[in-house]
Amino acid sequence: MEITTRTERDVTIVALAGHLDSNTSPEAQTALDAVLAGGGRKVVIDFRALDYISSAGLRVLLGTAKQLKQAGGALRLFGLNETVQEVFQISGFATILAVVDTEANALNGL
């Protein structure tokens, strides 16, 4: 998987490309941990180039969301494809994580 990170104002935008599954979740975990360790508290994850996510990936997202919430930060996700949305619906993540359609909406008011 490819992970690219950039910052816009005080927001860190992490773009995930490929698949977020049991193989790649440690990599994603490391990248997100680094953002938090670096003081990032407002995080947006760009899912536009993410092909699919499995429960191993969901665990990474949940862990990050919890840590950010405890630290007084926020996490938003955007650009989920049909399959990723289906996984979010089934697992209930669609209701516990902030999912929006576009990057502009993710950044708006964060």
Add this chain to the structure above:
Amino acid sequence: MRQGFRLGIAAETRWDGADGVGAKFTEFAEARGLPAAIRRSMSVALDELLANTIAYGGAARIVVDVALYPDRLSVMLIDDGGPFDPFGQAPPPPPPGTALPLEERKIGGDGIQLVRKMMDDVRYERRSDRNVVVLTKRLKTEEG
């Protein structure tokens, strides 16, 4: 007509092994022009079951048999671990903590629930010292 491939992986190779299967499956699905939604759903299911078997199954070897028919995509996973039916547990009703707020959600497995919901059919049987799981996704045919 059946098209497909069969792949054996050593369970102790862990994620590398599983990744090899995922990559080979994606390559196969794309070469055959399988709809992306079908390919992705099966990739999720494959990851869940392989991760499950590798983490808990006590198997030394897993064989993945992918078969594409005109009306369906079928993937058979055969492992030599102890008897274990991944679908044998009563489906968590509702899935654990699905309705709970973020703070109370457990970092746990929604994996098998995903497989049940995303596949059209899931089967398990114990067949001569092997666990055999068959996952099926139906394809839309020309005739509808």
